[in-house]
Amino acid sequence: MKYSEMKEAAEKSQARVNLTPEFYQFKQNGDGFTGRLKSFSEVQSGLTEGTYLQYMFETDDGLIKCAFGKATDKEIGALIALGRVYNVEYHGKEKITGGRSVNKFKIYEIDEGLLPKSGKDEKVPF
DSSP: OOOHHHHHHHHHHHHOOOOOOEEEOOOOOTOEEEEEEEEEEEEESSSSSSSSEEEEETTTTTEEOOOEOOHHHHHHHTEEEEEEEOEEEEEEEEEEEEEEEEEEEEEEEGGGGGGGOOOOOOOOOO
């Protein structure tokens, strides 16, 4: 099969996945999403002389990438793990010393093992 034919067949059978994430921006209180953490990487800031982490999540709407800011990176760094599901809620900015501000988030890990079974993926016992 030619590559062009593979593409057409994949489109028809929905066998292709977009690997290009959309950038998710937190604009107002209450913004957020739920998704599985796929990766994170260090990014050099264009505004300051430091680095921060950029996270990629798989959500119901596809792949997204976002940044929480250096303060949140430090708070969650030892706790967040690849492959786990998280609910992220933005809670605005908080003023700190020197006239600066930091983004505030609530980041919840969802324990899939404690969720009730939906029945969709369970096998019929007979």
